Amino acid sequence: MQEKNKKYGNLEVNVSDKIQVDGEIEFTLTYTVGSLGLAKGGSLKIIFPPYRHQETREYVQVIDYWRPGFAWAVCSEEDIKLNLEVKKVQTAFSHIKNWPDSSRILKISTSKPLKEGQKIIVSYGGVDKPWVNGASPSTRVGILSTKRRNTYLKYYVYVDIEGNKNYIPLEGFPPIQILPKSAKKVIINAPSIVKSNEEFEIKISFRDRYNNPIFDKQLDNKSLLIKNLHDGSIISAVEKSSPFSFKANIKKEGPYEIFSQDNDLKVEKAVLFCSNSLPKIFWGDPHAHSNLTPNIRDNDPGVEPSDCYDYAKNVEYLDFIALIEQTFEFDENDLVNITSETWRKMGELADHYYDSEVFATFTGFELHDRRGDTVVLFKDSLKNIPYPLNKIKRIQDVWETFKNRNFLTIPHLHRYSGGTIEKDDQDTKYGGFNFDNWKQDNPEVERLVEVFSSGWGRFEHNSHSMLLKARSNVEGNTVVDFLNKRKIWGFTASSDDHDGRPGYGGVTGVFARKCTREEIFSGLHERKSIATTHPRIILLFKINSYFLGNVVYFSKSFEEKREIEITALAPKTIKQVEIIKNGEIISSKNYSTSQYLEAKYEDSEPIKENTYYYVRLLQDDGHIAWASPIWFLKK
Incomplete structure (x- = not known):
């Protein structure tokens, strides 16, 4: 490393190693030229990390110091001018290119050669700018800090010595740990249905104002109480079994709420029925993504599949998850599609995190085709399902290719929604919504529809605003429209998460006997489901x-x-x-x-x-x- 630094130059960065979410960020980066020098037209390149998949913000800009994200650079030799420009990250997706988020590469090139020992000093953020102190708005990091193994911003710096676009990575920019703010609420989770005298587990999660989990705070078991909503009686026999878990049992059948007497925090209560006759309900997210999806990878805040599974199981306390990836077809074009290697990884990871009767993991894909987007969810392990190379371009191809498999197709009706500012490749390619694309049907596998997605909103009917990414759905492309055309669909709700937080929004409750792939898939297939915008x-x-x-x-x-x-x-x-x-x-x-x-x-x-x-x-x-x-x- 020292020999490399001697040749290509040395990097020193002055930046805080820990910043709270929504906190101010500024740094000074000093590059000292190495023994190879830096030719005229040579440059530094700094790639800024995205704070989430879509933030719709400028991460860095060099035009206006009155706006956040301003960067400037000077040379240690005053007579050498530096040229700064911001470039977009590479992506095959036009909608990402249209986002301001994708302009995350800062390039600093020199107008004259630099010799060994001369320096380039880059400044970013803060409220002080050249010759102007305290007169600019602060630059802030994002609002997410979600990982148990800590959330980091990772900046990457490269040098092009000869100006020929041969960039060499430089070490020295430390990762910045993003911390949650102080706890504002405690969320209580419990099974929805328990039997009398049956021990069950209550789990808690502390959150900050942005709903980020906090892992270093605990709750005293004396403050956790169970109340019978029929007679008002209180059960306080709750035993702590781990920092975030408690054991309890209830003798009398009826409806109950579980709450905390912690007066310093907002409490989100859990409710349950104690019943010896009702079927169990298992809660999950049937539609979430990781950075195995190409479009997420191109603007990736660090959405590793392992973190998605961990968040689902140990933060949201879901019973099941379907971590699926997006594709247009199946070939080895890893810029836009699921490749055979991605298929293998998806299957191996789902199997690795599957814990029968505790945490059921499903995988599959989200197909983009002319009728819209469809979640395809498999009951069985992908290791038993061959990769469908060059076999799928339309939803009908899915039905034919996997006709001897156990799977479900679940329409996700956001694709041709109205009120969006930008139309992406699929919207323009297929010319908008057309019910003719829905005339072919497969009621044996298409038995559910997504009525709500936290990524987009409510698809139920146009008399209700979608509210989130879009304001409405186009005429005919709503759940009620399709039900009126005899689509025999049950309901799901999902997060459609792209940021490593499955279950943070919409969830689906499934009536099933056990928390296994077989039983939950059976409950979904039989449309025994509740969809909610998040509460259980x-x-x-x-x-x-x-x-x-x-x-x-x-x-x-x-x-x-x-x-x-x-x-x-x-x-x-x-x-x-x-x-x-x-x-x-x-x-x-x-x-x-x-x-x-x-x-x-x-x-x-x-x-x-x-x-x-x-x-x-x-x-x-x-x-x-x-x-x-x-x-x-x-x-």
Whole structure:
């Protein structure tokens, strides 16, 4: 290393080694020319790390010192001028090229040759600029600090000695650890259904104001209490088993909440039913990504698959996860597609982190084709599924290629959403939404639809704003539109995470006997699912003897009246419960008094055409839960 520094030059960086999220960053980088000198046109290149996959911010700019991210450079010889420019990272994706985030390469080139020992001094951030002190806005790091093994910003510096674009890496820029802020809340997690006298585990997670996990704070077991929501009785027999885990059991059946008496922090409570008859509910994220996806890798804040699995299991305390990667087709073009090597890694990692009856891991892919985007989720290990080289370009190819496998296809309806500022390659390539692309169907494997994604918003119906990345969906491309066209779909919700935080947003609850791949896949296949925007809201929905996800067939008409029963238990006060029939609200009741309710509704009108019902619940904080539909279909 010393010999290399002697030839190519030495790097010294003055920068804080630890910065809190949203904290100020500034650094001074001094490059001392080595024995090879630096030719006219020679340059330094600094690659700035992204703070998240899409931040929509300038990381570095050289035009205006009144804006954050300003960088400037001078030479130790005053008569040698340096030229600064900002370049974009390489990517095959036009939407990344359009982001200001992709302008992350600072190039400093010299107008004259530099000799050994002469210096280039680069300054970045801070409030002081050349000849102007304290007059500029500060430059700040991002708001994410999510990894148990610590979150770092890693800068990379290169030198081009001859000006021929032969860049040599330089060591010396230390990684910067990004720390969470102080704890603002404690999140409590517990199984949704437990049996009486059955020991179960309660898990807690401390978070800062940006929801970053804090791993060095603990909770006293005396402050954790369980309350029966029927009679108000309190259970305090909670035993601490690890810094973030407690053991408990409940003798009496009924609805319960688990809360903390820690008055210094906001508490997000857990709720559960103690019941010897209800099926278990397992919570997971069926749609998240890692940096094995090419488009994430090109603007990667460090989203390693191992960190995704760890966050899902040990921060969000999910029961299952589907870590899938995006592709247009399957070939060895690693700039845009899933290659055979990526396929192998995906499968090996999912198998490595699978812990039967504790943490179920699935993998698959998200296909971009002309009808939109579709999550493809496999039940079995990828080691048993051959790589589909050059076999898939359309969703119909997926159905044909894997027809002898256990898999699900789950439409993700964001692709042709309205209100987005920029259209990406797929939007323009396929010319927008066209229902003709949906006429071919495969109801045996396409049994679910994503009703909510934290990456995009709510896909339910255009009478509701999507709110997040887009403001609406195009006409015809909503969940209700497709249900009205006899798509027999249950509901999922997901994070669609690109930043190593599976489960941070939308989650799906699945009714299943055990936390295994086989049982959870079976529950998804049977549409026994609840979708929520994040809270683990327990929503039980049945019509007569039919449970959510069921299909009831009839010949000419269904004359029997429908007794609709709803049981709900939510971590916060339930504001409203609505019953939707064929896309229209037939019952809407305001509550705002309790976290627990039992409701009934009778529909006696004979059914003569295809009909579906589903239930939507709103908490008083705006979070939503959906119970998968029940269908009454003509044979």
